[in-house]
Amino acid sequence: MDVSPQRLDALLTQTPTSLFLDGQWRQASSGARFAVKNPATEETLASVASAGADDARAAMDAAASAQDSWGRTPSRQRAEILRRGFDLVQDHAEQLALLMTLEMGKPLVQSQGEVVYGGEFLRWFSEEAVRDHGRYADTPEGTLRMLVTRKPVGPCLLITPWNFPLAMATRKVAPALAAGCTMILKPAALTPLTTLYLTALLVEAGLPAGVLNVLPTDTPAAVSEPLLADPRLRKISFTGSTAVGKHLMNQATENVLRTSMELGGNGPLIVFEDADLDKAVAGALAAKMRNMGEACTAANRILVHESVAEEFTAKLAQRMSALKVGSGLEEGVDVGPLIDAKACASVAELVEDAVQRGAEVVLGGGAVEGPGHFFAPTLLRNVSPDARVVKEEIFGPVAPVLTFGNEDEAVAMANATEYGLASYVFTENISRGLRIGDRIDFGLLGLNVGVISNAAAPFGGVKQSGLGREGGAEGLAEYTSTQYIGIESP
């Protein structure tokens, strides 16, 4: 792929940097703007309009007035717009991948993977849109006929994080469009460019004015508070940290909003003594190092049976030491920069705390000299279960290895967290794998595999990892409400 400065400049010039409101690109009413930086170089990529409360109210007006006609638009028409959106994402795959690498830092090959994964939500929900059936049946007593239909929930507020700038947007926008909802999308301030580029593609695909309104901002509460206080808003779907999710859930109680929360994780990756260790190492590498470890699905704690811990750790160290760290635009790079200096500092603190509590650094151990927010792939062993690295979401390329003696202990260690999003189990005994699935409190389980996200599958967590599911038929149901009409029996 051409990554010359001329190509990148041309791409940044083509990328919208305004708000998208009621079918038009507009400046923020206050005129405010904020800078978007490249985490690999710390250089400014673009200056983007920053929405405030007045823009939020204008977006709410637009979404509310478009709701009725969009909700009544035949599902086939909505599906065709989504399908054209999918096709346009394929046609612009290189541009989207480059923008993601520029603003978020992930290696280009992983950005290309995200275009495939993120684009797939548009195709999957274009196919689901026309299959959102209700039912018609007699009540058991034969006294009534039941007509059960699904209606769009209504205008939605969609808030996305910076770590998967394309997929986190399409995972919400596509089912909302398929269900017939209008929306206000607020991307993360660190990575608004991919979302703005996607918006232009969806407009080209034929979205009517007011259906999708996009409000980048570096003052998120100024946008979300007036929206959450507005009775016309009917739903919030949020992906981000548990702390911000809880805060928004509190605000959402005022108008009793439908709420979907995709929050933080602290995923265990369990390697049993009967695992294929090469498969387990490959799985751990994918589940831990992909996206620089900045994934809610990341394997945060690697739990290995004591009889294979030494061999597993040696093999993982060998594979991790071969990872190339550098700018995501460089050929062959496996690990790009972390998102910002704060992220690097907090990952370093977690490593220091683990070392103070007796962990041994097998590999890496700290940030790499700047410019750019690079952190060396780090492998820790003999990690104390009390270490912060075990209890908190790491969000960096740090793999802590802990050991267990038997299945009960592995299950207890896996469940010893307030989170419950992704988990991974490696064993060649499938009935054991399924048994562990029954016993661990996680919404997702990868059995002998390190990456399982898919547009057709329900993604989401239990406990403090959130509420609701994205993807699959479940993902569409989040944007519909059920109506039952009881009809007198003929």
Ligand code: NAD
């Ligand atoms: P974050 O909570 O800081 O921000 C997420 C979004 O919320 C951003 O758009 C941000 O601008 C916005 N926001 C922040 N404060 C707000 C406020 N007071 N009012 C309204 N909006 C506000 O999270 P992040 O750092 O962007 O993302 C990382 C987190 O996201 C991690 O915890 C990760 O696990 C989680 N995550 C979860 C999933 C999932 O599907 N469960 C997927 C990706 C990321």
